[in-house]
Amino acid sequence: MAAVIEWKEIEKKYNGKKIMEHFSLKVEEGEFLTIIGSSGCGKTTMLKMVNGLIRPDAGNVMIKGKDIADTDLIELRRSIGYSIQGNVLFPHMTVEENISYVPNLWNRRDKEKTRKAVSRWMKIVGLSDDMRDRFPSELSGGQQQRVGIARALAASPEILLMDEPFGAVDEITRGQLQKEIKQIHQRTGVTILFVTHDIAEALYLGTRVLVLDHGEIQQYASPEEIRQHPANGFVEKLLNNRADQYGEMVI
Numbered sequence: 001m002a003a004v005i006e007w008k009e010i011e012k013k014y015n016g017k018k019i020m021e022h023f024s025l026k027v028e029e030g031e032f033l034t035i036i037g038s039s040g041c042g043k044t045t046m047l048k049m050v051n052g053l054i055r056p057d058a059g060n061v062m063i064k065g066k067d068i069a070d071t072d073l074i075e076l077r078r079s080i081g082y083s084i085q086g087n088v089l090f091p092h093m094t095v096e097e098n099i100s101y102v103p104n105l106w107n108r109r110d111k112e113k114t115r116k117a118v119s120r121w122m123k124i125v126g127l128s129d130d131m132r133d134r135f136p137s138e139l140s141g142g143q144q145q146r147v148g149i150a151r152a153l154a155a156s157p158e159i160l161l162m163d164e165p166f167g168a169v170d171e172i173t174r175g176q177l178q179k180e181i182k183q184i185h186q187r188t189g190v191t192i193l194f195v196t197h198d199i200a201e202a203l204y205l206g207t208r209v210l211v212l213d214h215g216e217i218q219q220y221a222s223p224e225e226i227r228q229h230p231a232n233g234f235v236e237k238l239l240n241n242r243a244d245q246y247g248e249m250v251i
């Protein structure tokens, strides 16, 4: 399979401090890549390089073989869904208007088509249809998160970037959202990059898991491989911390 995203020899500094050096990685089409690592190790930076929100100081970010430095970023961002933690909806727009924001840019004339697409995505993420005229302030945190995911998906992206999208919701909602996103991935084949702090979530969702520390790749492998053959002490600790926290291995 072809690499859909590639970071090539990336270097990134903030205020003179190196965050990434010689960072190279390829993600194949249709993968569900989960990214986990210590706080501040560069996960968000890595993700935001894919839609050009952050530029590397050196190296190249390639999407489908094309350097994004030579790409129209507005166009690129329309083909990349972006879902982050917390309140990111347009507060003055209803659920329907939020979800249909990008499809409306394309389908201005065919309102019915967009309406149907909104209903379909609401159903897929588990929102009842009677919520379509509500405003974000009239929804729970979990419902807002679902609208955010539906909005990211309604643009029919080929790539979906998710930065701790379930970080702010309770455990039950989180479990439901995990199941839904896994099914969406299986049904649509969209390539997903998903940042999380939860190793159980990383291993449950990922078809590949990337473990980072200080901008360096500790392991990049299938969840089975990570469970059975942690590459080093850092990965082992990550697995064991979870065990310490919960008294037993829940992964």
Ligand SMILES: Nc1ncnc2c1ncn2[C@@H]1O[C@H](COP(=O)(O)OP(=O)(O)OP(=O)(O)O)[C@@H](O)[C@H]1O
Binding pocket: 014, 015, 019, 038, 039, 040, 041, 042, 043, 044, 045, 046
């Ligand atoms: N705009 C910025 N200016 C200065 N430093 C920054 C900037 N953005 C990020 N950093 C620093 O770069 C490092 C990597 O940040 P990044 O957000 O990529 O980490 P992360 O792995 O996503 O962290 P977390 O898990 O805590 O969200 C951190 O030490 C952060 O403080």
